[in-house]
Amino acid sequence: MKKFCTLTAIFVLSALFLLTASACSKSVNYLDYVSERRLNVYVYRDDDTEVKIYCSQKEQPYCADGIKGELCDLIEIFVKLPKNPQELEVSVEGFTGEMNYQAVDGIFYLSYTSPAFTGSGVTVTLTADGESKSYDALSVKDDKVMSCDDAVLCVAEHAKDLFESLTDGRLFDGEIYVRLLYDEGCYYFVGVCDKEKSIHAYLIDGERGKVIATKSIQG
Numbered sequence: 001m002k003k004f005c006t007l008t009a010i011f012v013l014s015a016l017f018l019l020t021a022s023a024c025s026k027s028v029n030y031l032d033y034v035s036e037r038r039l040n041v042y043v044y045r046d047d048d049t050e051v052k053i054y055c056s057q058k059e060q061p062y063c064a065d066g067i068k069g070e071l072c073d074l075i076e077i078f079v080k081l082p083k084n085p086q087e088l089e090v091s092v093e094g095f096t097g098e099m100n101y102q103a104v105d106g107i108f109y110l111s112y113t114s115p116a117f118t119g120s121g122v123t124v125t126l127t128a129d130g131e132s133k134s135y136d137a138l139s140v141k142d143d144k145v146m147s148c149d150d151a152v153l154c155v156a157e158h159a160k161d162l163f164e165s166l167t168d169g170r171l172f173d174g175e176i177y178v179r180l181l182y183d184e185g186c187y188y189f190v191g192v193c194d195k196e197k198s199i200h201a202y203l204i205d206g207e208r209g210k211v212i213a214t215k216s217i218q219g
Helices: 002-026 148-158 161-165
Strands: 034-047 050-059 072-081 089-094 096-097 099-103 107-112 121-128 133-137 174-182 186-194 198-203 209-219
Touching: 034 121, 034 148, 050 121, 050 133, 072 089, 096 107, 148 161, 148 174, 148 186, 148 198, 148 209
Parallel strands: 034 174
Antiparallel strands: 034 050, 034 133, 050 072, 072 107, 089 096, 089 121, 099 107, 121 133, 174 186, 186 198, 198 209
């Protein structure tokens, strides 16, 4: 009888182990499918000059096709001036480069490969027509603002049906974009793109983690 009870206990424990292993094997880490993270935004603004810097990780090549590519660290700098010079050079955190003018948006733009800045602010030096001027661009994030990964997990909880419909066993059949936005406060855009290139977009309050707007764009 004792031997029978022992065998029964072993059988039950083995069954529980198999069930647990099966459940774990079906779990998907949605963060593994993030193909863009805008981690931080630095801003300087006065009456006539604006400097904005995005610190991101993006797949290369960048394509909204529902398939995550290899991520690359990226710094993007946007500058708006009251009077546009013929040439504009920017220097920040040891990097110097010539900016390109984008006539449609009326801004200068430059991007280069580099890890995200870690400080609460960076000094940006602009050189035009032989004259240089420096600006202190400050991070829009503070300790109250959630991370990109937390924003993705908030959307995964909010849109369970969508995420489950794109989950096949241990695989997620799509890619995810998450971008920090700033407009007198921090927000996150989270986009879920499937293989048909349809995008389900969510706007999240960056501090409360609450979804405040949704939109679907058919591919």
